[in-house]
Amino acid sequence: MTRHATRTSRSSRPLLVTTSLAALALIGSSCSFVGADGADGADGAGDAPTEEGSGPVVLLTHNDFSLPDEVVAAFEEQSGHTLDVRPTDGVGNLVNLVAEQAGKPSGDVVFGVDNTFASRVLGAEALTSYDGELPSGVATYALPGDDDGALVPVDNGNVCVNIDDTWFADEGIAPPATLDDLTDPTYAGLFAVPSAATSSPGLAFLLATIAEYGDDWPTYWEDLVANDATIVAGWSEAYFGEFTQGGSGGTLPIVVSYDSSPAFTVDKKQSATSTSALLDTCYQQVEYAAALDGAANPAGAQALLEFMVGPEVQAALPESMYVFPVVEGTELPTAWATFAARPETSYEVDPADIEANREAWLVEWTDVISR
Incomplete structure (x- = not known):
């Protein structure tokens, strides 16, 4: 729901602040209570496609992506793919990377594009549609204008x-x-x-x-x-x-x-x-995941997207990345249910x-x- 207010008269005076126009290049530094270490993810474009049901799935994400080891292990066991996480510093830089590599990505899936930046990757034609079923409640967070259903909502806050x-x-x-x-x-x-x-x-x-x-x-x-x-x-x-x-x-x-x-x-x-x-x-912020057009492992990409809206990831999101799940009925930690x-x-x-x-x-x- 968009809200608007009438014009109000205000005064102004200067304030010393710690920012500049040069900082515009760093737009979108992501902020959660925890993070994950890793390489930038700019390498590896043009890798040969892997066989269906095998090979690594390369996930391009921001440097605050974090899931419990047992959740990652569950994905790898269920899908037959290993997960290669390649963080980038900040959502803005992540979006720029995906847009610049449109059609020749260095990964298979992107996660962490939010609704303030999502239209940029859509406009770059860097994504491909998700072919799975969305659990109950997920479609509520679909991005307006994503007519092909490329962006899969994963979390919100x-x-x-x-x-x-x-x-x-x-x-x-x-x-x-x-x-x-x-x-x-x-x-x-x-x-x-x-x-x-x-x-x-x-x-x-x-x-x-x-x-x-x-x-x-x-x-x-x-x-x-x-x-x-x-x-x-x-x-x-x-x-x-x-x-x-x-x-x-x-x-x-x-x-x-x-x-x-x-x-x-x-x-x-x-x-x-x-x-x-x-x-x-x-x-409201919504974070999305999407398969990248031209991915080396398209089958693995679709498997990871399905897993991201599955019960293991959705239940882990509050305590691992401090965001709310999008799947209806996902149980929240007691403190969240009481105080958030x-x-x-x-x-x-x-x-x-x-x-x-x-x-x-x-x-x-x-x-x-x-x-």
Whole structure:
């Protein structure tokens, strides 16, 4: 559901920030609590096709892809294919790699393309259709415009503003609830924001403000700057470095994070959490997997896609990659079911509009926050 707001008058003043136009090349750095090590994945294009039911499946992904060893072993046992994971630093770089290698990919499957970048790989004609059946609930997350069904939804989550409930209670200050509230002087100097130019959740938060304020979004950002928002390179810097509940002595009780984040700030008794997601500030992200056109192992690619929406992967997603499963009825960990509240509606921007305007929006955003 896309929401819009009327134009509002705002003021502005400068703020020192840690980003620049040069950072635009790093768009989309992915942010989860864990990661996986590996090679860049740019090599290997043009490998000879493998026999059906044998050979490795090469997975191109971001460097936060992580599944338990026993889940990977289950795929290899069930399919007869080994899994070769090749991470790339950031979703933006992953998408660029896939688009540049269209028709001659260095892998068989891509995972981690989200709805803010998916139209780029579709436009590059780098993908081929999935020929399997989708379990119940998965089609809900299909990307508009993907008429061939190439992108298979695997997980979802919402980028939301999070707050330190304990800090606000101790200070006797009513916490914010909406995007508008974040520009109120009550919250001056309390908000940590990952860069839209170098972070996937940072870009998602920018898109939320574009969905809310339309053409007036730069004025809203001028007000955030005027209210002493702290803008840092990525989600890890914002959450772990600046946020009061991030564990590193941060001093800011408001941060851009995820709707799942409160499930990780529960007490030892698993009876309460110290943080909340502001559910009126959320932008939905969906991650997709797809078989690559020209893949050396097309049979293995289809087998991996089927496995990614299977019960083993879907059940592992919350605790291994800190995202929600897309298959209906997948059981969540207790802390998630109790404390990871989800919004009834989320901000959305049409993928075609994102593709047409992303670079211009980021140039303007960088100009606004650098004044």
